[in-house]
Amino acid sequence: MTQPVYDRIALIGLGLIASSMAHAIRRGNLAGEITGYARSEATRETARRINLCDRICDTAADAVEDADLVVLCVPVGAMGPVMEEIAPKLKPGATVSDVGSVKRHVIEAVQPHIPQGVHFVPAHPLAGTEHSGPEAGFAELYDNRWCLLVPVEGTDSDAVERLRTLWEGMGANVDEMDADHHDLVLAVTSHAPHLIAYTMVGVADDLRRVTDSEVIKYSAAGFRDFTRIAASDPTMWRDVFLTNKDATLEILGRFTEELFALQRAIRTGDGEHLHDYFTRTRAIRRGIIEAGQDTAAPNFGRGTKS
Numbered sequence: 001m002t003q004p005v006y007d008r009i010a011l012i013g014l015g016l017i018a019s020s021m022a023h024a025i026r027r028g029n030l031a032g033e034i035t036g037y038a039r040s041e042a043t044r045e046t047a048r049r050i051n052l053c054d055r056i057c058d059t060a061a062d063a064v065e066d067a068d069l070v071v072l073c074v075p076v077g078a079m080g081p082v083m084e085e086i087a088p089k090l091k092p093g094a095t096v097s098d099v100g101s102v103k104r105h106v107i108e109a110v111q112p113h114i115p116q117g118v119h120f121v122p123a124h125p126l127a128g129t130e131h132s133g134p135e136a137g138f139a140e141l142y143d144n145r146w147c148l149l150v151p152v153e154g155t156d157s158d159a160v161e162r163l164r165t166l167w168e169g170m171g172a173n174v175d176e177m178d179a180d181h182h183d184l185v186l187a188v189t190s191h192a193p194h195l196i197a198y199t200m201v202g203v204a205d206d207l208r209r210v211t212d213s214e215v216i217k218y219s220a221a222g223f224r225d226f227t228r229i230a231a232s233d234p235t236m237w238r239d240v241f242l243t244n245k246d247a248t249l250e251i252l253g254r255f256t257e258e259l260f261a262l263q264r265a266i267r268t269g270d271g272e273h274l275h276d277y278f279t280r281t282r283a284i285r286r287g288i289i290e291a292g293q294d295t296a297a298p299n300f301g302r303g304t305k306s
């Protein structure tokens with residue numbers, strides 16, 4: 001049996017990401033003990049019922065006491081206040097990490113509350129589903145997916161390496177990235193696509209009133225994929241857009257320009273433009289598959305809806 005990476009890990013916020021971590025940590029025997037805390041009594045009760053952690057605490061302070069690693073698994077907008085609340089209870093030498101989808105904002109909100117002698121290593125697992133809550137998690141979520149570590153300058157390298165070992169133990173491939181670069185890359189690969197999916201499903205919903213239920217009844221695969229993405233947690237995504245404003249607006253600006261160009265090509269019958277464009281985008285998809293990076297979650301439909 002391998003040695004645990006940390007004696008005690010505290011998970012704060014018990015949704016999809018934390019519950020998947022709890023399952024993966026247990027699968028790999030990566031912690032001596034897992035404690036958990038969720039804001040709502042109902043979530044804590046569910047977590048106890050399904051035996052998600054070794055101990056579910058009624059306060060965040062109790063959960064983090066004596067923890068060697070504390071992982072903030074709450075929506076990005078709640079990271080700062082939660083960190084402020086737990087700061088006085090942290091053990092000297094402990095590491096605080098998070099799983100937020102936006103990194104610059106989390107660093108700015110959390111770092112000022114990190115006590116002297118406590119390490120802070122922000123992280124972001126690039127894996128998820130449209131489901132939320134403590135019952136949505138599963139041990140395989142991080143298998144062969146990326147987890148990006150975003151340490152600020154001067155962070156203790158042992159603390160970073162230990163967190164890397166944990167994520168690798170949970171099945172992830174780990175890389176390091178600067179926070180601003182992370183936020184721009186994720187605006188392209190995750191944040192803008194989610195906004196586009198939300199918009200497309202919203203448009204279809206407006207249309208549904210015109211065409212009765214045909215949009216749902218005859219929805220093709222492409223639209224169904226959009227509806228899966230657009231079923232993602234509203235609080236999480238509100239916070240993502242409010243906290244990664246500049247990068248998302250930059251990418252949406254470029255998106256709008258391209259959309260206008262395609263719109264003009266359709267209006268003017270410029271088939272060559274359309275064909276060239278679609279040929280270029282098809283090559284991107286093929287490149288991803290050839291590079292062996294088509295790690296689309298094999299887990300759609302798992303867990304409970306939020």
Ligand SMILES: NC(=O)c1ccc[n+]([C@@H]2O[C@H](COP(=O)([O-])OP(=O)(O)OC[C@H]3O[C@@H](n4cnc5c(N)ncnc54)[C@H](O)[C@@H]3O)[C@@H](O)[C@H]2O)c1
Binds near residue numbers: 016101124
């Ligand atoms: N879902 C994904 O696809 C995904 C992927 C990677 C990273 N993330 C990030 O992980 C974090 C958690 O996401 P999730 O999908 O597990 O969400 P979730 O909705 O399943 O769980 C969120 C948890 O945070 C708690 N919470 C909400 N607001 C809070 C507040 N103000 N104070 C304290 N607790 C609060 C909720 O009760 C719940 O226990 C978010 O920061 C998100 O950006 C999500």
Ligand SMILES: O=C(O)C(=O)C[C@]1(C(=O)O)C=C[C@@H](O)C=C1
Binds near residue numbers: 101128
């Ligand atoms: O597969 C999904 O449901 C996701 O949207 C997961 C996804 C993504 O965009 O890839 C969503 C947000 C994250 O911060 C990381 C992963």
